[in-house]
Amino acid sequence: MNAVPELAIRWEWEAAPSVKAPEHRATWARIEITVGAEHVTLVEDQESGSSRRSIYCPLYPLAEWAAYNWWLLRADARPARSLDLWGLEHYDSRQFRRHSLRGIGDGFLWPNLALIPEGEHKRLIWQRDRFPTSGRPIRFLADGEAFVDRDSVDRELISVISAVLTRLAEQGVTDTPLEKEWAEIQRADPDEVEFCLAAARLGLDPYSEAGPYQQLIMRAAAELRGDLLGDFLDAVEPARIGQALDWIRGARTEIEQAPEAEAARTLREELRRSRAAPGNRSWEKGWNQARVVRRILGLADQDVFDLSAYMNSIDQPTADRGLQAVGGSTGVSGPLAVVEPGRPGGSRRFTLSRALWHYLWESEPLFLVTTAYTERQKVERAFAAELLAPAQGIGELLSVPPEIAIQDDLDGIAAHFQVSPMVIKHQLDNQLLPI
Known part of the structure; x- marks a missing residue:
């Protein structure tokens, strides 16, 4: 290490x-x-x-x-x-x-x-x-x-x-x-420390800016727990906290009524019996976890991942642009992700793959996919990129060395893997181009 x-x-x-x-x-x-x-x-x-x-x-x-x-x-x-x-x-x-x-x-x-x-x-x-x-x-x-x-x-x-x-x-x-x-x-006592850190995650100075949002912050802390609360605070706009909490509550009802995705449950059970090399960095951890998933499913590096078998989804307008999806599973239902409507096909697949990471690799019953760039979000983004468009598969499909690839090359490979060209570019930059 x-x-x-x-x-x-x-x-x-x-x-x-x-x-x-x-x-x-x-x-x-x-x-x-x-x-x-x-x-x-x-x-x-x-x-x-x-x-x-x-x-x-x-x-x-x-x-x-x-x-x-x-x-x-x-x-x-x-x-x-x-x-x-x-x-x-x-x-x-x-x-x-x-x-x-x-x-x-x-x-x-x-x-x-x-x-x-x-x-x-x-x-x-x-x-x-x-x-x-x-x-x-x-x-x-x-x-x-x-x-x-x-x-x-x-x-x-x-x-x-x-x-x-x-x-x-x-x-x-x-x-x-x-x-x-x-x-x-x-002098801050534990409750004050907790409030100050929550306000800071919202981008607010707790002493000079958080006052108008105190009740909303306390409501969020009462309704959400653990990583769900942290991801929420890292992404939501302070003025939208109330509407966003209502959106999550509504999505929870949808999740409780969702049909069970048996393939996802079986995959999660198999993953918990396997071991993924953790990696030194968050993105390496995500790549390695995606490779384990594809290996268990017997997918070759050029194969397209059929996401619909593992993650149900419905469209519902989000309450805040920083919150892209809320998902979860009750154990007898789901997983299901409630996704912002109107996302292009490739972008939607990427968002749902990030949601799948939460279901497969974490035990939380409810989770968020957000625009934040925290360590956890980097893991799930790397997982989604490698799950949908493996770097090795991109290299095999390229007809030229990665360092001289042009946009047309990326567009063709993106169409093959059903992702946005930006995903292919990130994979190229982060895994295939010489350092």
């Missing part, structure tokens, strides 16, 4: 007698940030052209940023949706300030390092400054991406906050916004 890199923030206090703000003067430091062996703070000095692995500025703004965005940094996975599409350059300004160190500001230039929670990990992605900018003494030079243990990142941020508070106390600087914010966070 590959070693999981760690985030490390190191500093050495420096004298800064000319700095006016007392919290900045007290915490002025040489700061170095690394992820594994990668130096996020590798910079070029614009005047001399030389490079170094650290920056000089106060540590206080970083600690204050981490405290003010604490709950969002722990639970808000929503930025992953726009990040995968547009990267850091097109980040929404509010998300940018809350998840990227570049948003710290305070008159200092920080690296464009984003911290996005994804299940048991945090996705760290950093981007260099493409061109020198007038008036900036340094330019960041490093690009990279890593999945880091979630708790280790939280511990590193806590160590920064604690060190800054200790330094401020030693230097006689008290009553700072950081001190007040962190004290409030530390």
